[in-house]
Amino acid sequence: MTTRVMKSATRHALKGSLTAARYGGRAAVLGMRTGIRRTQRFPALPELPAGRLLDLPGRGEAFVVDTGAPAGDPGAPTLLLFHGLATTSYLTWFSTLAELAATHRVVMLDQRWHGRGIVSERFSLEDCVDDAAAVLDQLGIASVVAVGYSMGGALAQLFWRRHPERTAGLVLASTAACWSQTRGDAMFYPTLHKANDRFRDRYRQRVLEVRAGLGDERHVGAEMSTWAWGEFRSTSAWAMPEVLGALGRFDARPWLGEVDVPTAVVVTGRDHAIATSRQRALAAAIPGATVHETPGGHASVVFDVHRWRPVFLAAVDEVVRHARPVTN
Template sequence: MTTRVIKSVGRTAVRTAVDGVRTGIRRTQRFPALPELPAGRVLDLPGRGETFVVDTGEPAPGAPTLLLFHGLATTSYLTWFSTLAELRATHRIVMLDQRWHGRGIASERFSLEDCVDDAAAVLDELGIGSVIAVGYSMGGALAQLFWRRHGERTAGLVLASTAACWKETVGDAMFYPVLGAANARFHGHYLARVREVRAGLADDRHVGEEMSTWAWGEFRSTSAWAMPEVLGALGGFDARPWLGEIDVPTAVVVTARDHAIPTARQRAMAAAIPDATVHETPGGHASVVFDVNHWRPVFLAAVAEVVTRSASYRTIRS
């Protein structure tokens, strides 16, 4: 395998992520002004590092807590800004920037396991016991893995535009090994660029009121050079051997015209989870941002269903 091929794969991973999000963010010019976002803070996780965390607190005593996992190449704000107002009205919201993303931990390596353990450490610091884990795209893989590693803290799952495995086709089988070789060879360069971007970020996350300007700035807070490392970790994720063991109320939000994570993969994941319900939206993979009017009511209904079912589930278990 030549160095030229390895470099080409690394550059392709970076370019694909950047171009896709850049094109989409331009569409936000048709959106209204940026909604008011809940404040966050940098939280030091002992032995792990510092990450940016949002905790909205309880809107009422006993309100359920949603732990939100964001998507690939984005941040917690950029993935969830369009739904936070509705969610925080009746739920406590906790979310964090994942490793190698935004103001997340710029660790030596990126792993999905470290990400979900970071989330558990955040809950420890905030004194929170159980949560409903909610994930979009990459965040859906993290939510599944959170149940796997921290099942005692998981009261339910909401999985949106995601799958149980990223490496299924012949093309995937060819791409990910080459990407892994690129990551092994150029890891030092990737990490240096990630840390450089991370160190240069301002404290103010809400600059200006114009949506596309804010969204582009939020997207650029994640170095494009993080993508080969993160994609490599996703290529090794495979929840299929244990999906059938998931024992908490689960709702799957399917994006019907999804080309990033084919709808068939989303449905296959849902079918493998016992008693999972399916909620379909008509748009593509980035519906959480670019098709909000269709996506949001379906997503909110999925969350409400899992919250209701999880209350009964906890009563039965106790």
């Protein structure tokens, strides 16, 4: 490949990743704003648990939500929730938090380069899961059932890989074992990596500017679409090339067969973001993993929550029932 062609491909990769982040995500939330006003299919915004900035020695300050143990059950299992790409912990999990917190202690955090997450020199999935382990250290939690949606599913897999002694089980929703599988991926991600090496400092500065404009407390308004729009905008579109580059390098296939904890895979049957076949392949690669299928698309966690939520909650209950003993 000539230098001129490489430069052109780099520009196209950068432009494509920014366009997807900036316009695709905004269109989804704008659709949410319109749809919520016109139909009752979407959940009302529930009362959300408060979060706080938590200092992680040597790592930075992470925005963490900890619901604590449910009333009357101090020994309840802990769920560690990992959110999706270009969102936040609240925006991914708001529709299921009340049900989860009723019977579990729930811990979640904004990942690096997302929302109020840590803005490091560069983004890596490994840093994200090590941040989560550091949060557990600060909260005095020994082990958890790791739960992830989309990008968060990759993080949950990697959490088991890097912290197996802290992982009592896995729930993996609308996710895959690898992000780079097609010929197009094989061209896109290496080119994106080159662009990231060149422009990372610029991305990071833009992400820092957005992060600096956010207060320490989340404003939870009464109106769902306004809240969702504000939550979405708390993650800079300029974070996306860097984050997508890290996802392009993720590949759990060489070690998924070693997973030794109860695992449930929640498959979205009409998913156009992460193909259903890839979700099923993930389940097939994990010994003993069970499949729980829902009929909607990748955004079912919000747009099809009434059908998605009971299947997801059943998957969580199954893993918790069979999880290895936890002492927190």
